[in-house]
Ligand SMILES: O=C(O)CCC(=O)c1ccccc1C(=O)O
């Protein structure tokens with residue numbers, strides 16, 4: 001089968017910048033692609049890279065699209081190199097998933113993202129009222145003692161049945177990571193896990209920490225792409241794996257790996273539009289186990305689908 005290939009860039013400004021230990025992220029940019037087959041059936045896909053996280057850059061993805069011919073085949077798609085994981089996801093999902101209108105996340109099965117710092121203290125309540133009971137708070141943004149005090153206040157104010165995830169985005173040093181894990185171990189509230197406390201090159205230390213503390217550790221940046229995920233699994237990681245379908249790579253190869261090894265996976269958004277989200281959720285729902293909430297409760301970071309250029313829909 002031959003497909004006609006078209007693509008367009010998009011830009012969406014966050015309602016408020018997303019603060020992580022890497023700094024503040026203001027604008028989500030990506031590429032929407034369209035494949036039209038010989039019977040005029042249309043498939044949509046999205047390429048939404050996060051280069052600071054370990055995927056290709058938007059420029060590399062754009063360059064790849066620009067160098068493709070107007071007509072491509074399945075073979076073109078399945079031979080996209082591993083260096084372009086967000087492209088693998090975008091093209092493969094366009095091949096397999098027909099578009100449907102945007103469906104808001106079901107709060108019961110999703111985790112809602114809280115803003116960093118003390119803003120979290122006022123942000124959770126509205127999200128709780130929407131039905132969310134799992135929250136993720138970005139840490140490693142302010143000094144550890146400041147954030148630990150906020151953690152105290154946050155865990156005292158959250159309802160007892162709420163679960164809290166902490167995400168350091170690799171921004172802690174070993175000493176800080178230990179302080180966080182000790183605080184979490186002492187905390188009476190339900191801390192589901194500490195996500196990526198240390199940088200990717202400190203994987204062996206995270207293995208040690210995961211054996212030394214009660215609080216679970218989840219790898220995220222360390223398993224950004226499928227080759228990294230396979231590497232950490234081979235090295236013996238049996239803790240939690242955060243998987244971002246939008247940048248991890250080929251959905252079919254991800255499916256193969258997850259079905260072969262029963263890993264404890266938490267699926268997570270890359271702030272994609274409704275197009276990427278639908279494809280990401282499809283694989284997330286299929287591969288989720290252990291009752292882990294999915295990290296797609298991020299709609300409150302955007303004003304609807306504003307700024308997303310679509311055509312022919
Ligand atoms: O996983 C979630 O709950 C929300 C999504 C999220 O935190 C995120 C979104 C884009 C880039 C990185 C991350 C992250 O988990 O570090």
Ligand SMILES: [Mg+2]
Nearest residue numbers: 167169195220
């Ligand atoms: Mg993370």
